[in-house]
Amino acid sequence: SHEETQVTTTKSTTLGRCPDNPPTLVGPLHVEFESKRTLDQVREIISPRLQEGGRYKPPDCVSQQKVAIIIAFRNRHEHLIHWLYYLHPILIRQQLDYTVYIVNQDGEGVFNRAKLMNAGYVEAMKQYDHDCFVFSDIDLVPMDDRNLYRCFDNPRHLAVAMDKFNFHLPYSNFFGGVSALSKRQYLKINGFPNTFWGWGGEDDDIYNRIVYRGMSISRPNLVMGKYKMIKHKRDLHNEPNPKNAGKLSRTRQTMDKDGISSLKYTVKEIKKDILYTFITVDIEAPL
Numbered sequence: 174s175h176e177e178t179q180v181t182t183t184k185s186t187t188l189g190r191c192p193d194n195p196p197t198l199v200g201p202l203h204v205e206f207e208s209k210r211t212l213d214q215v216r217e218i219i220s221p222r223l224q225e226g227g228r229y230k231p232p233d234c235v236s237q238q239k240v241a242i243i244i245a246f247r248n249r250h251e252h253l254i255h256w257l258y259y260l261h262p263i264l265i266r267q268q269l270d271y272t273v274y275i276v277n278q279d280g281e282g283v284f285n286r287a288k289l290m291n292a293g294y295v296e297a298m299k300q301y302d303h304d305c306f307v308f309s310d311i312d313l314v315p316m317d318d319r320n321l322y323r324c325f326d327n328p329r330h331l332a333v334a335m336d337k338f339n340f341h342l343p344y345s346n347f348f349g350g351v352s353a354l355s356k357r358q359y360l361k362i363n364g365f366p367n368t369f370w371g372w373g374g375e376d377d378d379i380y381n382r383i384v385y386r387g388m389s390i391s392r393p394n395l396v397m398g399k400y401k402m403i404k405h406k407r408d409l410h411n412e413p414n415p416k417n418a419g420k421l422s423r424t425r426q427t428m429d430k431d432g433i434s435s436l437k438y439t440v441k442e443i444k445k446d447i448l449y450t451f452i453t454v455d456i457e458a459p460l
């Protein structure tokens with residue numbers, strides 16, 4: 174009837190903003206990677222709450238940000254399962270409007286974490302009007318759900334207390350693991366470098382960019398910022414690159430040329446699973 178329609182309309186237009194402190198957070202979490210988990214098990218548990226592509230929107234309030242979670246990836250399928258198993262419920266409790274993007278490097282060339290993140294930024298923006306980007310390793314799971322996967326007034330470093338560093342920062346300028354930048358903050362630093370091939374240094378270059386653009390680093394405290402990293406060996410084709418450390422003294426000169434402004438890659442495939450959007454990209458990696 175006419176009256177019922179009225180009621181429904183009123184209800185959907187009066188959804189309030191989600192609160193700054195999500196009410197259903199639980200605090201410290203038990204995290205372990207010994208359990209054997211399969212993608213199908215995780216799908217069964219989580220997918221009723223998600224939309225295709227690994228997307229979620231809280232039903233009862235309007236999120237203040239549209240978050241893209243971007244993960245640089247190649248050949249870490251077991252880690253992906255653990256990550257999805259733990260992160261989706263956390264992100265849902267945080268009442269985020271979010272989408273998970275797995276950016277998969279095509280081929281066997283040298284890995285490039287930061288360039289994959291840049292490609293993830295561009296591809297995510299084609300999918301949805303995101304205004305916040307959380308860049309994460311596939312092997313890092315937060316041990317406290319109060320560590321919010323959203324953006325702050327300054328670029329945020331989230332992985333401040335990892336088990337492998339004895340739950341401390343390894344050094345004060347450390348920016349590795351998990352970080353969050355708003356669209357504005359990301360564009361202000363011309364995105365991430367594309368030229369750090371192999372392991373190491375790209376996170377320090379990003380840190381330099383942030384400081385050179387006059388921003389500071391926001392961080393959770395060492396209690397809420399605890400992380401567990403899945404134990405792993407160094408991957409094939411991601412050897413430490415001795416050239417990378419040397420580039421760090423030149424970030425100020427290189428950052429305007431090397432970044433989102435100079436990014437070149439091609440999309441090979443986009444696959445939407447219920448748990449994530451999987452984007453395979455050719456980033457012109459040297460062999």
Ligand code: UD2
Pocket residue numbers: 244245246247248249284286309310311312313335349350351371372373374375376402406407408409410411
């Ligand atoms: C550290 C940093 C990481 C990055 C890296 C240097 C931590 C926890 N993280 O990670 O943010 O700065 O050093 O580059 O200290 N990956 C794949 N497949 C590969 C290789 C890498 O998926 O073959 C991805 C994956 O998401 C992984 C990430 O790249 O978590 C970083 O590589 P890593 O885990 O081997 O390096 P790690 O733990 O030293």
Ligand code: MN
Pocket residue numbers: 310312402405
């Ligand atoms: Mn790792």
